[in-house]
Amino acid sequence: MFRRPAATVRRLVIAVPFFAAIGLAFRLNSGPIRAPADATNPGFVLDDATKAAGITFVHHRPSFDPRITNVEPHVAALGASVSVTDFDGDGLPDLYFTNSRFGEPNALYRNKGDGTFEDVAATAGVADLNRPGEGVSMGGVWGDFDNDGREDLLVYRYGYLALLRNVDGKRFEDVTQTAGLRRWVNSNGAIWFDYDRDGLLDLYITAYFRSDIDLWHLTTTRIMHNSFEYATNGGKNLLFHNVGGGKFEDVTDKLGVGSTRWTLAAASADFDEDGWPDLYLANDYGPEELFLNDHGKRFVPVTAGLSSESKSGMSVALGDAFNRGRLDAFVTNISERGYLFQNNNLRLNRLVDAKRFVNVAEGAVADAGWAWGAQFGDLNNDGMNELFVANGFISADSTTSYWYAMSKIAGANGRLFEDAATWPAFGNASLSGYERSRVYLNRGVAGWTDVAERVGATDTYDGRAVAFADLENRGAIDVIIANQNQPATLYRTTPDSANHWVEFHLIGTRSNRSAIGAEVVVESGDLRQRRIVDGGMGFASQNDRRLHFGLGRREWVDRVVIHWPSGTEQVLQHPLIDRLVTVTEPAR
Amino acid sequence: MTELASTASTTLSWKERARRIDPRYLIAFLITLVLVLAQLRYHIVGGYERLAVALLACTATEALLSWFDRGKVVNLQSAYISGLSLTLLEKPQGAALWPIALGGWLAISSKYVLRYRENHLWNPTNFAIVTLLLVAPEHISVLSHQWGNDLATNLVIWVFGLVIASRVRVLHITLTYVAAFFALNTVRSLVLGQPILPEIAPITGPMYQLFVFFMITDPRTVVRGRRPQMIVAVIIAFVEAMIRFASDHAWPLPTAFNAAPPLVALWLVGPAAKWIDLHRAGPRKPVPVPFPEAQVTPPVSARGSSPVASGAR
Numbered sequence: 001m002f003r004r005p006a007a008t009v010r011r012l013v014i015a016v017p018f019f020a021a022i023g024l025a026f027r028l029n030s031g032p033i034r035a036p037a038d039a040t041n042p043g044f045v046l047d048d049a050t051k052a053a054g055i056t057f058v059h060h061r062p063s064f065d066p067r068i069t070n071v072e073p074h075v076a077a078l079g080a081s082v083s084v085t086d087f088d089g090d091g092l093p094d095l096y097f098t099n100s101r102f103g104e105p106n107a108l109y110r111n112k113g114d115g116t117f118e119d120v121a122a123t124a125g126v127a128d129l130n131r132p133g134e135g136v137s138m139g140g141v142w143g144d145f146d147n148d149g150r151e152d153l154l155v156y157r158y159g160y161l162a163l164l165r166n167v168d169g170k171r172f173e174d175v176t177q178t179a180g181l182r183r184w185v186n187s188n189g190a191i192w193f194d195y196d197r198d199g200l201l202d203l204y205i206t207a208y209f210r211s212d213i214d215l216w217h218l219t220t221t222r223i224m225h226n227s228f229e230y231a232t233n234g235g236k237n238l239l240f241h242n243v244g245g246g247k248f249e250d251v252t253d254k255l256g257v258g259s260t261r262w263t264l265a266a267a268s269a270d271f272d273e274d275g276w277p278d279l280y281l282a283n284d285y286g287p288e289e290l291f292l293n294d295h296g297k298r299f300v301p302v303t304a305g306l307s308s309e310s311k312s313g314m315s316v317a318l319g320d321a322f323n324r325g326r327l328d329a330f331v332t333n334i335s336e337r338g339y340l341f342q343n344n345n346l347r348l349n350r351l352v353d354a355k356r357f358v359n360v361a362e363g364a365v366a367d368a369g370w371a372w373g374a375q376f377g378d379l380n381n382d383g384m385n386e387l388f389v390a391n392g393f394i395s396a397d398s399t400t401s402y403w404y405a406m407s408k409i410a411g412a413n414g415r416l417f418e419d420a421a422t423w424p425a426f427g428n429a430s431l432s433g434y435e436r437s438r439v440y441l442n443r444g445v446a447g448w449t450d451v452a453e454r455v456g457a458t459d460t461y462d463g464r465a466v467a468f469a470d471l472e473n474r475g476a477i478d479v480i481i482a483n484q485n486q487p488a489t490l491y492r493t494t495p496d497s498a499n500h501w502v503e504f505h506l507i508g509t510r511s512n513r514s515a516i517g518a519e520v521v522v523e524s525g526d527l528r529q530r531r532i533v534d535g536g537m538g539f540a541s542q543n544d545r546r547l548h549f550g551l552g553r554r555e556w557v558d559r560v561v562i563h564w565p566s567g568t569e570q571v572l573q574h575p576l577i578d579r580l581v582t583v584t585e586p587a588r
Numbered sequence: 589m590t591e592l593a594s595t596a597s598t599t600l601s602w603k604e605r606a607r608r609i610d611p612r613y614l615i616a617f618l619i620t621l622v623l624v625l626a627q628l629r630y631h632i633v634g635g636y637e638r639l640a641v642a643l644l645a646c647t648a649t650e651a652l653l654s655w656f657d658r659g660k661v662v663n664l665q666s667a668y669i670s671g672l673s674l675t676l677l678e679k680p681q682g683a684a685l686w687p688i689a690l691g692g693w694l695a696i697s698s699k700y701v702l703r704y705r706e707n708h709l710w711n712p713t714n715f716a717i718v719t720l721l722l723v724a725p726e727h728i729s730v731l732s733h734q735w736g737n738d739l740a741t742n743l744v745i746w747v748f749g750l751v752i753a754s755r756v757r758v759l760h761i762t763l764t765y766v767a768a769f770f771a772l773n774t775v776r777s778l779v780l781g782q783p784i785l786p787e788i789a790p791i792t793g794p795m796y797q798l799f800v801f802f803m804i805t806d807p808r809t810v811v812r813g814r815r816p817q818m819i820v821a822v823i824i825a826f827v828e829a830m831i832r833f834a835s836d837h838a839w840p841l842p843t844a845f846n847a848a849p850p851l852v853a854l855w856l857v858g859p860a861a862k863w864i865d866l867h868r869a870g871p872r873k874p875v876p877v878p879f880p881e882a883q884v885t886p887p888v889s890a891r892g893s894s895p896v897a898s899g900a901r
Contacts, residue, residue, distance in 0.1 A: 010657050011701065018697045021690050022723055028686060029724035228733040229630060309631050338725040338843030340732055341681045366682030404835045404846045408786050410733035411793020413742065416785060424786050 042441045043380030043499070046456040046479065049492035054116045055109060060101035061485040062136045062158070065218040070425040073394050075215070076100070078188055078208075079158075080464040080482035081139030081540035085151040086111075087124075088169040093469040093544045096121075097482055098137035098155065102130050106137055106155070115472060115492075125172045126153060126164055132216070135159010135184070139465070139540035143192030143201045146246055147513040156187035156205060158215055165246075180248050185211050186235050192535030193268040193277050194512050194565050195255070196296035200242035201512045201535065204279065206263035207235025221421040225262055226414035228312075231285035233418070234262030257299045261286040265315045267537045269327045270519065272351040275567055277517050282313030282331050282539075288345070290357075305356035311342040315539030318532060319376025319385045321346060322444065325521055325528045329357065330387060332371035332539070336432055339403050344368055344389075365440050365448035370432035373466035373539035377477045379439070379455075381499035381550030383527045387440040387448065390463025390481050394426075395433030402429040434460045437481070461486045469544035473580060475501040477548050482540070500551040502577045506533060509585040510566040517565035520547050524554045551577060611756040612665050618752045619672045619802060622745055626794070630736045632676065639675045641685050645692025646671035653700050666712075666808075670695045673713040673802055677795065678720070681727040691716040702859070705866045709859035711806045718855040721844035730848045735794035742792050749801040758805035764818040765804055766791065768825035776829055780836055787832075799850050809858055811865035820861045828853035 004010065059080040064072055079100030084093045092111035099106050105127035109117035121127035130136045135157035142151045150166035161181045164172040176182050186209035192201045209215065210233070213223050225231035236258045240248035252258040261283040268277045276293035283289060287307040291299035311333040321328040326349045333342035343366040347357035368374075370393040376385040394402070405424040409417045416422055437457045440448040452458070461483035471478045471492075479491040495501075502522070506515035516535035521528065531547045551557065560572040564585050575581050623639075626632035633639050650667035654660065671692060680687040695716035699708040702715070720728045735741060753759040769791055777787040790796055804810075804824065810817050831849040834841055845852050 004656070004659060007657075011703075014653060014657065014697055015701045018694070018701045021693050021697075022719060025687070025690050025694075025720055026723040029726045227737040229736050230738075307631070309634055335681065337729070338721060338847040339729050341679050341729045343682050362683035364682075400838045401846075405786075407732055407847060408790050411735060411795065412737065412786075412789030413739050413792055414737040415739075416789055417737075422783060422785050424782065 040454075042439075042451040042455050043382055043496040044455060045494050046379075046439070046491035047494070048456070048459070048489065049115070050488065050490045052115065053490050053492075054118065055095070055488055055490055057097045057107045057109070057119070057488045059097070059482060059485055059488070060099055060104045062100045062102070062215075064215040067218050067221055068215075068223070068420045071224075071420050071423045073396065073426045073429075074423075074431070075420070077394055077462075077484060078464065078540070079136060079138050080484040080486075080488075081137070082465045082467045082480050082482040082488065083140050083142055083536070083542035084467050084469040084480070084544040085142035085542070086545075087142070087151050087153075087166060089150065092473070093471055093546070095467075095469075095480055096126070096140050096142070096153065097488055098139055098540075099130055100136040100138065100158075102132055102136065104130055106130070106140070111471060113472075124170060125174075126155075129155055129157070129162055134162075138188050139190070141190050141192055141536040141542050142514075143516055143535050144512065144514045145192070145201045145203075145242055147199070149513060151514065154190055154192070154203060156185065156190045158186045158209070160184055161187070161205065175246060179246055180250075181240060183211075183238065184214075185238065186213060186215070189263065189265045189540060190536055191266050191268055192514070192516050193279075194517055195239070195268075195277055195279075195293060195299075196241070197276065197511075197565055197567060198242075199508070199510055199512055199566065200244055201514065201516060202242050203240040203248060204257070204266055204268070205238040205240070206266050206281070207237050207260075208262055208264065208284070209235055211235045222419045224418050224420050224423075225285045226418040228285055228410055230287075231262055231414070232260050234260050234284075236260050237263055237266075237281075255299050256301070257291055259283070259289055261289065264313060265539050267316045267318050267329070268517065268535065269318050269532050270517075270563070271327065271349055277565065280316050280318075280329055282316040284312050284314065286313075287311070288313050288316070288329075288331055304351060305358060306347070308359075311345070314371060315373045317374045317376055317387075317538050318534070320530045321348065321376070321385060321442070323384065323527060323529050324348070325530050326352075327519070327530055327532060330374055330376065332368065332374050332389060332391075334370050334432070335367040336370065336403055339407060341367065344371060363447055364438075364450045368438040369435040371438075372464045373481075373541050375466050375468050375538050375541070375543060377468040377543075378501075378548065378550030379477055379479075379493055379495060380441075381475065381495040381501045381552065383524075383529070383550050383552040383554070384442040384444060385529075386442050387438075388457075388466055388468075388479055389438040389440070390466045390483075391437060392433055392435035392460065392462040394429075394431040395460070395462050395486075396430045397428040398430055398434055400427070400429040402426055402431040405429070406431070433462065436460050437463055457491060459483075459489055461489060463489075465539055465541035467538070467541045467543050468548075470503060470546065470548055475503070475548075475578060495550070498553065500554060500577050501549060502551065502557060502575060503546050503548045503580040504560070504562075505546045505580055505582045506562065506564075507582065507584045508564065508566070509587060510568060511564045511585055514545060515564070515585070516545070519563040521561045521563075522549045522557055523559050523561070524551055524557045527551065527554060546580065612663075614752045614755055615802070616665055616669055618748055619669055619676075621748060622798070623672050623676060625741065625744060626676065626735065629738075629741060632731075632735070634679065635683065637685065638680075638688050639671075641688045642674045642692050643668065643671035645689045646674070646696050649693050649696035653697060657700055667696055669802070670713050673798060674716065677713065677731045677798055678717055679729045679731060681729075684727060687720060687724065687728045691720055694719060704863050705869070705871065707808070707862065707866055709809065709862045711803050711809045711854065711858060714803050714851055714854050714858070718844055718848065718851050721848060721851075722842055725843040730851065731795050731798070732847075733793070742797070745797050745801075749797065753801060753805060756805075756807075758807070758810075760814055761805045761810065761817050761821050762800045765800055765821040765825055768822045769828070772825055772829040773832070776833055776836070780833075782836075795848065796850060799854070803851070804854055804858075809862055811861050812869070816861075816865065820857065823861070824850070824853045824857045827857050
C-alpha cells in the first residue's frame with residue numbers, strides 16, 4: 001500500500017522536476033543537446049568570389065508615392081532578382097540582375113569563361129528598364145519563346161511587362177507591344193512553361209499589389225492585404241498563351257488560374273505524372289495553391305494538403321528531397337523568435353499514391369528566419385540535394401525592430417491594415433534584418449543540418465533571389481544571390497573531389513527549344529533522382545537550364561530517362577560521367 | 589433519478605436549466621468552441637499532434653500530481669482547459685512538441701509548487717507560456733495573427749465570451765480590463781503622438797480574446813471582492829501599457845515583453861495581487877470563495893483548499 005509522505009516532502013518531490021523542466025527548456029533553447037556528428041564534414045565549401053568574379057552589381061530599392069512613406073521600407077522591400085542563361089550561346093551560363101529604382105540599370109553579366117564576368121547590359125539593351133511611367137524591375141526569366149535558338153528575356157516589374165527578344169546573342173529588341181504583353185502588373189514573379197505542350201513557351205505572371213495601383217501616383221492608400229492569413233485582395237495572376245508568330249493571348253479566365261492571393265512565386269512541373277505541367281503557387285498572406293493541368297484545356301485547383309495551414313509563402317523550389325524520383329516542394333515562410341513561427345514547408349509529393357503533399361519540415365529546416373529564395377542542389381555531389389535559403393527582410397537600425405509595431409496590427413481587423421496610412425511608421429527600424437543565409441545539409445532520414453557557417457556562407461545581407469549554376473563547367477554548383485538594396489553575392493562551390501557528377505544540356509525539337517519543363521531521372525545503383533529544367537523557380541530567380549546530378553562515389557550511371565514536354569520519353573543507357581552531356585530531343 | 593425528480597426536471601424551463609449549468613462546463617464549452625471554430629476556419633491548431641500532446645501533458649500531470657499530493661485524482665476539467673489554451677496560445681518552432689509537453693507540465697505543476705496558503709498564485713497557462721517565452725524564446729512564439737483578421741469570427745467569440753463571462757459573474761473583470769486598455773492606450777498614443785487605431789487594434793486580436801475570457805478572469809487566481817478584482821484588472825492594464833511604452837522606445841526588454849505584453853503584465857501583477865490578498869486574509873483562515881455561486885460540486889481537496897468550480901487553467 002502506497003503511503004503518502006508528508007506535505008512538505010510531497011511539494012519538494014514535485015518542485016524538483018518542476019524547476020528541472022524550466023532548466024531543460026533553457027538548455028534546449030540554445031540548441032540540440034547532441035549535435036549531429038556527420039555534419040562536421042559537409043563535403044563542400046563556399047568561397048565568396050563576388051569581387052574576384054568582377055560582379056559589382058548593387059540593387060537599389062524603389063521610392064514610391066509619399067502618401068505611403070510610413071510603410072515604404074516594407075512596400076519597397078522586393079525587386080532584387082537573379083536569373084541564369086547562356087544568352088550568347090557560348091556554352092557558359094550568364095547572369096541577369098534586376099534593379100528597382102528609377103534610373104538604376106539592370107545588369108547582364110557575360111561569363112568570360114575564366115571565372116570573371118563583364119556587364120554588357122547597356123550594349124545589349126537590357127539595362128535601362130527602370131523608368132518613370134514604365135515601372136521598376138522586379139525580376140526576369142529567360143526562355144526561347146520563338147524557338148530560334150536564342151534565349152529571350154521577360155522582365156516583370158511594378159509596372160509594364162517587358163518582353164525582350166534576343167536578336168543575335170548580343171543585343172535585344174523590345175517586342176512587348178507586338179507580342180500583346182503590354183500590361184501593367186505589379187508583379188514579383190513569372191515563369192515560362194508550355195502548358196498545352198504545343199512546343200511554344202507560354203507565360204504565367206504572378207501579381208502582388210492590384211494591377212490598378214500605380215505605386216507612384218496613388219489614388220488611395222487602401223492598397224495592402226486585408227488579412228495576414230487569407231488575403232484575396234492582391235493582384236490577379238495572368239496566363240498568356242503563346243499562339244506563335246511572336247504573339248500571346250490572355251487565357252487566364254479560360255484556364256482558371258487568375259488567383260488574387262498575393263502570389264510571390266510560381267513553379268511548374270508534372271506533379272501528378274499525367275504528362276501535363278501543373279502549377280504551384282506560393283502566396284504571401286495565404287495558403288499555397290496547386291492547379292492541376294487538365295490536358296492543356298483548363299487548370300483544376302486542388303487542396304492536396306496545402307491548405308492545412310495558412311502562412312506567408314515567399315518562394316517555391318522544386319527538387320527531389322529524398323531521391324524518391326519525384327519533385328517535392330520547399331516553400332519558405334517567416335519565423336521570428338518569440339513572435340511568429342510559421343515554419344517553412346518541405347512538402348513531399350505524394351500526389352500519385354495519396355493525392356496530396358505531405359509536409360515533413362521539422363527542426364532546423366523549418367526555421368530559416370524571414371526566408372526568401374531557396375533552391376535544391378547537390379552542393380557536395382554526394383547524390384543528395386542540399387537546400388540553400390536566402391533570408392532577412394529589412395536591415396536598417398539594428399537596435400530597433402519593427403516586429404513590436406507589426407504585432408500591434410497583425411491581429412487587428414483586416415479593414416484597418418488594408419489601409420497603408422494606418423500602419424505605424426517604419427522609421428529606420430529593421431524587420432528581421434541581418435539574418436545569415438542557411439545551407440541545409442541533406443542527411444537523409446537523419447534530417448537536415450544547417451552548415452552555413454561551417455561551409456563559409458556567412459553573409460548577413462537581405463537575400464531575396466537564389467540561383468544555381470555551374471558557372472565554369474567544372475561539375476560544381478555555384479550559388480548566386482541577389483540581395484535587396486545591397487550588393488549581389490557569388491559563392492563559388494568546391495565539392496568533395498572524390499565524388500562524381502554528370503550534367504545534361506537539353507535541346508528541344510518537338511518541345512520548346514529551351515526544354516523548359518523537361519524532367520530527367522538519373523538512375524545509378526540505389527540512386528534515383530529527378531530534376532526539372534525550370535522556366536523560373538524559387539523567388540524571382542531562375543536556375544541554369546543545364547541539370548546537374550551528383551553521383552557520390554558511384555562511377556557509372558545505369559540509365560537516364562528524359563521526359564520531354566512534348567510527351568516524348570527518351571532513355572539513355574550508361575552515359576559518360578564527370579562531364580556535360582548534350583541531348584537533343586528525338587524527332588519521334 | 590426518482591420519478592418525482594424526473595418530472596420536476598422535465599418541467600423546468602430552458603432558462604432555468606441554463607441557469608443551473610455548472611459554470612465550469614460553460615468555460616470548457618467556450619474554449620472548445622473557440623478551438624473548433626478557429627480550427628475549422630483557420631486551421632489554427634497547426635497539427636493535431638500538438639493538441640493531443642497538450643491535452644495529454646496537462647491531464648496526465650493533473651491526475652498524477654493530484655493523486656500524489658492529495659490522495660485522489662481531481663476533476664480534470666481545468667487541465668482540459670489548460671491543454672486547449674496552450675494549444676491555442678503557444679506556437680512552437682518547426683514541428684517541435686517539447687515546448688507543448690513542457691508547457692503542459694509547467695502549467696499544471698505550477699499549481700502544486702508555486703503556492704501560498706494552500707492557493708496557487710499564477711494562472712497555470714499564463715505561467716507556462718510566459719515562463720517558456722522568457723527561457724526559450726528561440727523555440728516558442730505566442731499566438732499573434734492566426735485568426736483570419738476577420739470581423740465575424742471576432743464577433744462570435746466576443747458574444748459567446750461576454751455571455752458566459754456574465755453567467756460566471758466575471759464580466760466586470762473583463763469589461764474593466766477592456767475599458768482600461770482603451771483608456772490607457774489612447775493616452776499612450778497621444779503621449780507618443782502616434783495614431784490611435786494601431787494602438788487599440790490589438791484588443792481585437794486572438795491573444796487578447798483568450799486573455800480576457802480565460803486568463804485574467806480565472807476564478808482561482810483572482811483576488812476576493814468585486815472592487816479589488818476591478819482594481820487589479822486596471823493595474824494589469826497599466827503595467828501592460830508601461831511595457832508597451834518601453835517597447836515604443838525600444839528599451840532592451842526580453843522578447844516576451846514585446847511579443848506578449850498582456851500576458852507578461854498578468855504574470856507580474858496577478859501573483860503579487862493574489863499573494864497580498866491571501867496575506868491579508870491571515871493564516872489558517874479559510875479563504876472565501878470569490879464566486880460562491882460556482883460551488884456546484886464538492887470540494888476537490890480533502891485538505892480544505894478552495895472548491896471554486898471553474899478551477900485553474
